[in-house]
Amino acid sequence: MSGQADPSPRPALTSLAPLSARTLVDQVVEAIVEATARGVFLPGDRIVEAEVARALKVSRIPVREALRLLESQSVVVSERYRGMRLMSVDIAGLEKILKVRLALEKLAGAEAMDRIAAGEADLAPLEEALARMHAAGDAADGYGVARLDTDFHRCLCQLSGNEVLVRSWEPLSRQLTIIFGLATFRKPLKEIVAEHDAVVDALKAGDRAGFDRLMEVHILEYTRAVDYEDLVAQLRRIEEGRRRTG
Template sequence: MSTAKAPRPKRNFSSLAPLTTKTLVDQVVDAIVEATAKGIFLPGDRIVEAEVARSLNVSRIPVREALRLLESQGVVVSERYRGMRLMSVNIDRLEKTLKVRLALEKLAGAEVIARAMADPAILAPLEDIVTQMHAAADAGDGFLVASLDTAFHLCLCELSDNDTLVRTWKPLSRQLTIIFGLSTLKKDIKAIVAEHDDVIDALRKGDRSAFDKLMEVHILEYSRAVDYEKLVEQLRMLEHRDNTD
């Protein structure tokens, strides 16, 4: 004797909870990254969970989760018996990070150039970000320039239409925002934006060799021009002087 299956109820997506733009943990992560990029927290500083929670007026739970996420992305490092510390910006660490980034973005550029030859309009999102970067530079907003700088390079990777490449690049994004942010304390932010005009121009022309050479300068040479360790030392001395005045 066969039994008839009960009809499957229709899915009612309206009963699901609405999506939120950012969770509290995400907001805590963003606050820590922004403070570090602006030189408020400094690379190598100890991050005390209770102090961050108190400053942001949140419980320690989202701070703890935020620090775990940042640890997985290399922004903070857990040291036995010493707690969490912000990533260092020594030359060796930066070189390794930037060389990986360069390899990924050269590959992204090659794939974007191939796609843009068939449809130049795919470069529009990059052009829009650079327009925003110019406006941020005109307003003197170094952190916004740094955030948009990260968004530009993520967008370049996303336009490659290579999911594996994007998943490999993304964990570096918050480290890069910090590095970009610190560089705006030393470099002319309008010059930083102008570098991105050159990147888009190379993509439009479709010259992969020229693009690769430009990216070597943009990612490696310009970054090497900033002595991040010395910059952090100077900021630490200024902080100490302000605290003792």
């Protein structure tokens, strides 16, 4: 139509800013999870947005978004007029996590064995994850073992080929990393890693009943063997002692 200027051509897709592999919010999330798994923060601690922002040298906006994400995954809980607190590790709460996790990972193992038998999958990714765990254990890297422990179980779920299962398991992952990290204060790292050797062996054997029994021990009994409430109380006493003497 005459009298109207032609519209400007749309910018090419190459003009879009490249995406970072991990957003700032993701980095803040992982920093909070790591600090909790290492015992810098303790379950039940109040998380002050401004203090976290100062420590990480970021604005409060990504910290606020990170806390919202962690709240959606039950890593932090919002208390009216009191802000955000880290998840507790009381027995009742842990039991709920363990039972859901056990059901998902038993199913993951069964479906993974079916796929392996059909030639649709193999254990190489899980064995690679286990090798990284061994390396972290040999290096006495407690948080590394905890993080890779989570990766190992994520890989197990992914081997199932069941996307719904993986999406159901994933929201538990950051709580698990914290639980695994706290466990390293009470259990030898090499013992933790060795428990996962048995999981791979059970999958290789293709014995579903045996795998289920092993996972009940691995997920329920081994986790229950750590008194997390007592551990957190002990770590809190140590921290209070440092503050008094410091």
